[in-house]
Amino acid sequence: MKLPRLHVPVAAWSILLAWLAMWVLMWPPAAAAADAQDDMSAASRALQKAQAAVVGVQSIAVDGARSAATLGRVREGSGVVISREGLVLTIGYLVLEAEQVQIVTDDARTIPARFIGYDVATGFGLLQALAPLRIDAVPLGRSGALNPREGLMIASGGEDGAVSAAWLVSRRAFSGYWEYHIPGALFTTPPRRDHSGAGLFNIAGELVGIGSLIVADAAGGDERLPGNMFVPIDLLSPIFDELLRVGSSTSSKRAWIGINCVEHDGAVRIVRINDDSPADVAGLQAGDKIVRIDGADVHALEELWTRLWSGGEPEREVVLDIQRNGEAQTVRVFSVDRMKTLKRARGI
Structure with a gap:
């Protein structure tokens, strides 16, 4: 089965620039106007570079895949380029039991990819582009350093790829119904339906999370606030070498x-x-x-x-x-x- 070529529309940067301006106004009044303008310009460039590192991910699962019953055999979402060698980090359920994977870039190139690994313990999936992506890798941030109510950017790839501003409303352990648990999950609002494998970035353009779910209780407790759950990037570093080498972490056994x-x-x-x-x-x-x-x-x-x-x-x-x-x-x-x-x- 041949997957269709997709095209990513130009992002609406005016919304994000307005959001950045709001952040500048929140900074201490003593900050010079020129310095504030320089900071906003630098942040805008960093976020545009981050968005450019988000690609579309498409996959087809093998015949008889157990996961096809709940996820379907054909899947679409996003991933983020994290290395010069064309490594793409995504959410694992997009590429779980995949027999064919391809990456779709902003300039409508369709590039075959090799499945590197799926980590049951964290939920991360890792791909390797089989042709040059010509896309700069995004720097990794620290999800544990994020502050409550911090402004963030969500970016998705693929045919309907888009960017939007979001707020961090909660950081806590998350237990999924499907035999899954992670510490320090990131919960944001407002919700995005194109969350699968989407990148979550701080104002410096650093990747801090990979999109997993849409939830009704992003704030936790009794408050019902719709939003998204992101797998925190801090979970990647301890398992990265093992994931690259053997395709999963020891914790996944x-x-x-x-x-x-x-x-x-x-x-x-x-x-x-x-x-x-x-x-x-x-x-x-x-x-x-x-x-x-x-x-x-x-x-x-x-x-x-x-x-x-x-x-x-x-x-x-x-x-x-x-x-x-x-x-x-x-x-x-x-x-x-x-x-x-x-x-x-x-x-x-």
């Missing part, structure tokens, strides 16, 4: 049982069972409330996932105490190594 869960009022319930997964084989069902895992009480997704991963070898017996229709049951699930469940294109 972890137990997987194949359940989707939600947390509500101190209780964790299963909402979906993956077909032919260990949970499916063990007879777990949607609606089951997980009370304990290997003898440890479960009240939150973080407790469930971290106990699952830290309880022993990736492939072992996991004991779940559940409640089904008000009745207590004990279910023994034989977990598998998540990385072994993923299909790869021939030759990868």
Whole structure:
């Protein structure tokens, strides 16, 4: 299957320049007008360079890919050029089990790419362009240095690639329903629907996060504020060499049982069972409330996932105490190594 060539329209820089001007006005009154103008010009150049490093990413998953049931076989999103050698950082679910990947540049070039790795633990995906991109790599910032309510830029690539201003409203641990947990996730508002693999940049044009989700509770707590969740760039440095060398981090070698869960009022319930997964084989069902895992009480997704991963070898017996229709049951699930469940294109 041949993927179509896409074209990225010119970004609306007037919006971002107005945003930058607002930031200049917020600086100390003692700052000289000329210095403020110079700072705004420098920030504008840095952000334009950052936006230029964002590319479109398209992929087709292999036949029989387990992930196709939820993600589809054909996927589109964004990625960010992070090295002179043409390495592109993206969100892993875009290239999970991919047999064909290509990068689409701002000048409508379509460039084939090689899948380098997918890190289950962080969610990052890494690609290598197979022809010169002729795009400057973006510098990496420090997501941990961001301040609450800090102004940021979101940039996406592809046919509908665009840039917009955003605010950091929360930085906290995030537990996903799909056996996923990371520390220090970045939550921004207003929301962007083209978030998959989009770059999140500080005012210096440094990459601080990679787009993952749209959420209803960006602020956390009881406040309902729609926004996006970004995987923080600080999680990349500790695993980068390993990801480049072997395609995943040591932390990605972890137990997987194949359940989707939600947390509500101190209780964790299963909402979906993956077909032919260990949970499916063990007879777990949607609606089951997980009370304990290997003898440890479960009240939150973080407790469930971290106990699952830290309880022993990736492939072992996991004991779940559940409640089904008000009745207590004990279910023994034989977990598998998540990385072994993923299909790869021939030759990868």
